[in-house]
Amino acid sequence: MEYDIIVVGGGPAGLAAAIAAKENGIGHILILERENELGGILNQCIHNGFGLHTFQEELTGPEYAARYIEKAADYNISYKLETMVLSISEDKEVTAVNPKDGILQLRAKAVVLAMGCRERPRGALNIPGFRPAGIFSAGTAQRLVNIEGRMPGKEVVILGSGDIGLIMARRMTLEGAKVKLVAELMPYSGGLKRNIVQCLDDFGIPLRLSTTVVKIHGKDRLRGVTTAKVGDNKKPIAGTEEYLSCDTLLLSVGLIPENELSVNLGLDMVPATNGPQVDESMQTSVSGIFACGNVLHVHDLVDFVSQEAACAGKAAAKYIAGGLQEDKGIEVTGTQGVRYTVPGFIHPVNMEEEIILRFRVGNVYQNNYISMYFDEERILHRKKKIMVPGEMEELKLKKSDLDRFPALQCITVKIEEA
Numbered sequence: 001m002e003y004d005i006i007v008v009g010g011g012p013a014g015l016a017a018a019i020a021a022k023e024n025g026i027g028h029i030l031i032l033e034r035e036n037e038l039g040g041i042l043n044q045c046i047h048n049g050f051g052l053h054t055f056q057e058e059l060t061g062p063e064y065a066a067r068y069i070e071k072a073a074d075y076n077i078s079y080k081l082e083t084m085v086l087s088i089s090e091d092k093e094v095t096a097v098n099p100k101d102g103i104l105q106l107r108a109k110a111v112v113l114a115m116g117c118r119e120r121p122r123g124a125l126n127i128p129g130f131r132p133a134g135i136f137s138a139g140t141a142q143r144l145v146n147i148e149g150r151m152p153g154k155e156v157v158i159l160g161s162g163d164i165g166l167i168m169a170r171r172m173t174l175e176g177a178k179v180k181l182v183a184e185l186m187p188y189s190g191g192l193k194r195n196i197v198q199c200l201d202d203f204g205i206p207l208r209l210s211t212t213v214v215k216i217h218g219k220d221r222l223r224g225v226t227t228a229k230v231g232d233n234k235k236p237i238a239g240t241e242e243y244l245s246c247d248t249l250l251l252s253v254g255l256i257p258e259n260e261l262s263v264n265l266g267l268d269m270v271p272a273t274n275g276p277q278v279d280e281s282m283q284t285s286v287s288g289i290f291a292c293g294n295v296l297h298v299h300d301l302v303d304f305v306s307q308e309a310a311c312a313g314k315a316a317a318k319y320i321a322g323g324l325q326e327d328k329g330i331e332v333t334g335t336q337g338v339r340y341t342v343p344g345f346i347h348p349v350n351m352e353e354e355i356i357l358r359f360r361v362g363n364v365y366q367n368n369y370i371s372m373y374f375d376e377e378r379i380l381h382r383k384k385k386i387m388v389p390g391e392m393e394e395l396k397l398k399k400s401d402l403d404r405f406p407a408l409q410c411i412t413v414k415i416e417e418a
């Protein structure tokens with residue numbers, strides 16, 4: 001079966017990409033989703049706070065997803081649920097499997113990757129101790145509580161202060177559990193400031209920075225954990241250990257793009273994001289393969305996922321019409337505190353009036369300047385009161401600015417003290 005565009009993943013990114021492709025004249029689109037409903041991770045995020053930018057409203061995750069699902073239905077966009085994509089080839093042959101059709105061999109003129117991300121597991125942390133029941137990733141606990149109606153436990157310690165951990169601290173408290181501590185290895189939180197205030201401060205839940213879990217107690221069921229302060233080298237400081245009894249440990253220690261399909265496809269990958277390298281059109285290093293959403297880089301806000309995905313869907317439509325230039329383009333890099341930029345390449349000829357350059361910083365910066373250089377020339381130097389790793393930053397880049405530098409080879413974004 002041949003399609004114009006196959007979208008892998010039916011979360012907010014996949015839905016927004018498919019909708020944008022349809023709005024740009026593409027008829028034959030198929031979304032493949034491994035779960036039994038569309039909406040992605042939003043289906044388990046029943047708290048509000050979604051859609052402030054897109055709809056100027058505070059929606060819950062399922063409400064936000066429903067707006068896109070309804071639009072996809074209005075546009076008659078086809079989808080297959082319980083369908084896991086197993087591989088994608090450079091010539092855009094997609095192999096998938098589901099219980100109804102068995103193995104599916106599909107072809108497309110363009111493919112949009114929108115597989116989202118997954119949580120870092122306990123195995124990645126090397127915490128000594130047995131493997132008792134009661135240790136969950138924060139997202140698994142969220143699914144248990146919000147979708148399956150089960151409580152993971154009553155006395156909780158959370159390791160990691162990423163947004164999912166913060167949201168689960170509040171969720172577990174509202175469901176009657178006692179959250180004793182959120183411990184964070186870094187000297188700053190990994191989550192959004194608004195989540196620290198609304199999920200911890202408002203409920204009197206302590207957040208202890210530069211602290212980790214050094215031992216897990218209990219053999220069949222978790223009985224407690226030992227925490228310790230860590231030094232600048234992130235190693236536990238002897239003598240700072242503290243025992244906390246608990247029956248549940250939630251891990252919120254990072255998200256990793258679901259990048260197996262991207263890697264097997266041979267896409268150029270960016271070590272700092274674990275996602276593929278893309279240009280201004282969200283096109284990867286393989287012609288006609290686009291990527292967007294959390295599979296590209298982990299976002300804090302779904303609104304920006306939808307924006308980026310709409311750009312990918314629109315560009316995929318343009319690609320099919322033969323309208324995308326694909327030579328090397330201008331390189332965009334982050335340095336001096338800027339961990340990465342998306343996109344990593346720009347073809348001014350493909351650009352609309354302006355594009356948004358997104359990036360994350362690697363540390364906390366107060367009253368520093370964010371600067372952008374076109375080759376050696378500094379063209380932007382803006383003071384920012386605070387920049388933190390947990391909050392994505394952005395800069396606007398105008399086509400008219402780029403047109404003034406026809407021989408430009410490299411755009412660099414960096415942090416400067418003055």
Ligand SMILES: Cc1cc2nc3c(=O)[nH]c(=O)nc-3n(C[C@H](O)[C@H](O)[C@H](O)COP(=O)(O)OP(=O)(O)OC[C@H]3O[C@@H](n4cnc5c(N)ncnc54)[C@H](O)[C@@H]3O)c2cc1C
Nearest residue numbers: 009011012013033034040041049085115116293294301302
């Ligand atoms: C706990 C939590 C709380 C959040 N809170 C907020 C908030 O308050 N406000 C806000 O704006 N944002 C929030 N976010 C962020 C937002 O939900 C995400 O940025 C957004 O859902 C990412 O969209 P996505 O489509 O890239 O990924 P996902 O939503 O993860 O969707 C990816 C989809 O791809 C599917 N898939 C993966 N691999 C395959 C495959 N091989 N074959 C077929 N299908 C596949 C998955 O099943 C999934 O449905 C939160 C996220 C989490 C996890």
